[in-house]
Amino acid sequence: MERTTLPAAIILAGLSIGVNAEDAKPHGFIEDSQATVSNRTYYYSNDNRDGGLDQRETATALKFAFTSGFTQGTVGFGVDVASLVAVHLDGGKGHHPDANTFFPSDSDGSAAHSWSRVGGTLKARLSKTELGVGNIFTPNLPILVATDSRLVYQNFGGGILTSKEIDGLTLTAGKIDQSSGRATSNSTGLAIAGGTKDSNDFRFAGADWKATKDLTFQYYFARLENYYKQNYLGLVHVLPLGDEQSFKTDLRYFDSSSDGKNGDVGYRFNNNGGFAKTPGEVDNKTWSAMFTYSFGGHAILLGHESVSDDGGFVWLNQGNVVDGRNRPEGNGGTAFYLFTDAIVGNFSRAGEQTNFGQYSYDFTKLGIPGLKTSISYLRGDDIKDVAGGSDHKEWERDIRIDYIIPSGLLKGFGTTLRHGTYRSDGSALPDTDQTRLIFNYSYSFL
Structure with missing residues (x-):
């Protein structure tokens, strides 16, 4: 470039x-x-x-x-x-x-x-x-x-x-x-992982209905022309337990299928490097459930995600190599609405069953406002490789520390440290240790 x-x-x-x-x-x-x-x-x-x-x-x-x-x-x-x-x-x-x-x-x-x-x-x-x-x-x-x-x-x-x-x-x-x-x-135009031709038509519509102050339902439909159609259903409920305690339920379901030329040369999906019942095509159902218990400054999160056997989860990005030009930001260049979108891995291949958990703490309760920490762990099993074998595994441990100066001359100046440790049996990403140190500051003058 x-x-x-x-x-x-x-x-x-x-x-x-x-x-x-x-x-x-x-x-x-x-x-x-x-x-x-x-x-x-x-x-x-x-x-x-x-x-x-x-x-x-x-x-x-x-x-x-x-x-x-x-x-x-x-x-x-x-x-x-x-x-x-x-x-x-x-x-x-x-x-x-x-x-x-x-x-x-x-x-x-x-x-x-x-x-x-x-x-x-x-x-x-x-x-x-x-x-x-x-x-x-x-x-x-x-x-x-x-x-x-x-x-x-x-x-x-x-x-x-x-x-x-x-x-x-x-x-x-x-x-x-x-x-x-x-x-x-x-x-650039739009594609999915593995796509080598652009689509310039991504349409979507949906609704968020707040049935009560603690209960929200969601439905969305999206279509990327010549790649995929996707339906989404979601539910979020927060149960107040009193005395600074609550229990949150977050349920998500995606149903994705092939559209138009998907599967043809140029419009193929790489299924995130995993199995596909029909190679190159989108065919996936993924559901996930997350439960969070919060008390005081503590939050304990547990969840499970299930990717169907017929193909990997699909999301919008910019493709890998389009019209002969490499797009390194393409594969995974867009985030997606699953709990397993971690620092290194995404836990989205066919058949993958992922258990995950996280503990976080807000140090305001100890008199240190602006300081928050969290540690999370994800483990995916039963991953199907391109040949249909289903005994592959991967795991990731992520640590995060955030601090925002709450007052004084540098009020709002923030620091974030993130570290991810990813390991697999060699069937997915290479073993990786990733560190990110970020400094943010914003000043509004209107």
């Missing part, structure tokens, strides 16, 4: 949902505007324990974001704009694999010195319904989740409609046709 130092164009081809639509009466374009400058500095280390190429890099990114209010009148209009520049600080040749997900590569295979991105959203609001056309920076829908796990966020291009006209019911529909990955300033 050639070095990118300045944005080539303003990309008005994604979208953000905008400000809260629950307040149906607009206050004003300027009065409700907000401008924020934020910085993220990131150290990323990926230690391949099987002898492959290690990766160690440090970079920093500066982001400016402007979110307007809406003009007054029956229909209000607004605009959101965001721009960023990222600079590489360390780790050139020898520590920067050309096929990576952290920073673009220069023509000689080393890390580019810098790159940048700029984009925006045009939005309109009528009553409690909003339409946005432009960039969607951080979608968090069951069928579409942008990753923010590297130096910069991923975003998508298209349009989205969100309506909250009925109390307790949120309706969402949209279409996207491109994505800007987490390690590039370029936008």
Whole structure:
């Protein structure tokens, strides 16, 4: 990839949902505007324990974001704009694999010195319904989740409609046709893992119904043309137990099937390196259940996830090699709405049965506000390989420490340390130790 130092164009081809639509009466374009400058500095280390190429890099990114209010009148209009520049600080040749997900590569295979991105959203609001056309920076829908796990966020291009006209019911529909990955300033079409041809048509619609203040039901449908169709059902319930205690139930079910040319040359799914009843095609049902008991500053989480035998779980990304160009951000470049989307692994191959647990603690109860820690463990068994064998295993242990300065001159300055240890029987990813050290700071001046 050639070095990118300045944005080539303003990309008005994604979208953000905008400000809260629950307040149906607009206050004003300027009065409700907000401008924020934020910085993220990131150290990323990926230690391949099987002898492959290690990766160690440090970079920093500066982001400016402007979110307007809406003009007054029956229909209000607004605009959101965001721009960023990222600079590489360390780790050139020898520590920067050309096929990576952290920073673009220069023509000689080393890390580019810098790159940048700029984009925006045009939005309109009528009553409690909003339409946005432009960039969607951080979608968090069951069928579409942008990753923010590297130096910069991923975003998508298209349009989205969100309506909250009925109390307790949120309706969402949209279409996207491109994505800007987490390690590039370029936008591309859409695909799935293994895909080598773009699809420029991802459509979705869904509903979130808050039946009571403690119970929410979800249904979403999505279709990536020529790749897959996906139905999602979800339930979230929080049971208050009194005395700072609660019990949370989170149930998720995905049903994914082939669409159009899926399975043909160029539109094949690699089933995450595992078994497929019909090679190249999407055919999967995945359910998961998570239960969390919280008391005081403690939270204990236990869960199980089951991937069906016919093929791996599928989610939207940018493909691996499209039109002869490598897209390192493609395979796994988008996050997905499963509990097993861990630091290193994703536990999503055909037949995989994963048990997982997590313990976390908020140190506010000990007089240290802003400090939180967690440790989690995942173990997947009964994984079917490409030949149909089902005795493969993998596990991962993740540790996380977060601290945000709660007051004073550096109020809001945050530090995150994450470390993941992944091991398998050799049928999946290589054994890996991964460390991430992240510093974040944001300042709002409107």
